Amino acid sequence: MSVSFIRRIAAPKKALTTAAVAAATVGMALTSAPAHAAPAHSAADAKTVAHKMIPDAAQFNAFSHIVERESGWNVNATNASSGAYGLVQALPGSKMASAGADxxxxxxTQIKWGLDxxxxxxxxxxxxxxxxxxxxxY
Known part of the structure; x- marks a missing residue:
């Protein structure tokens, strides 16, 4: 068997192996997000968080009624006319910074501020x- 024949077989395998390792590395990098990434909650996620923070059913229901009407449980809700922001429509929204930088x-953070x-x-x-x-x- 000639050396050139072996090189022709080995070169594509090496290229494929290198490509596979690179793809696996990129895949691992894309799937592992840092623990401190800013959470963007869906309405269902926000309700779950609120339920954990407000265990009393009557208090949770009252809070939920307000948030449903104020923002529809949209963390990013912004009132176009007043500028009120977030789940509880704080005015200005930056008031909620007292509950957290996020x-x-x-x-x-928005629920904590709203409850307070x-x-x-x-x-x-x-x-x-x-x-x-x-x-x-309110």
């Missing part, structure tokens, strides 16, 4: 919902 994209706001202003989410029903805002 306030623009993290449902948990409702508790300080209305005593609870139920109090906020009662006010919302009477006034159409």
């Amino acid at each position: 306030w623009k994209t993290n449902a948990q 706001y409702m508790k300080s202003r209305y005593g609870s989410p139920v109090g906020a919902w009662n006010f919302w029903q009477a006034n159409g805002w």
Whole structure:
């Protein structure tokens, strides 16, 4: 068997092996996101987070009614006329930075801020919902 024949067989195998290793490496890099990546929550994710943070059914339901009407559980909801932002429509949205630097994209941070706001202003989410029903805002 000649050396040139062996080189012709080995070269394509080496190229394929190199390509496979490179593809596997890229695939691993693409599938492993850092743990600190900013979460972008869907409406279902945001509701799940809220349910964990608000175990009392009456308080959760009141909070949920408000968020459904204010933002439709959209973490990025923005009121075009007022500029209110997020799940609970904070005005200005940057107020939520007091609950976390990731306030623009993290449902948990927005929920935490919203709960604190409702508790300080209305005593609870139920109090906020009662006010919302009477006034159409909170």
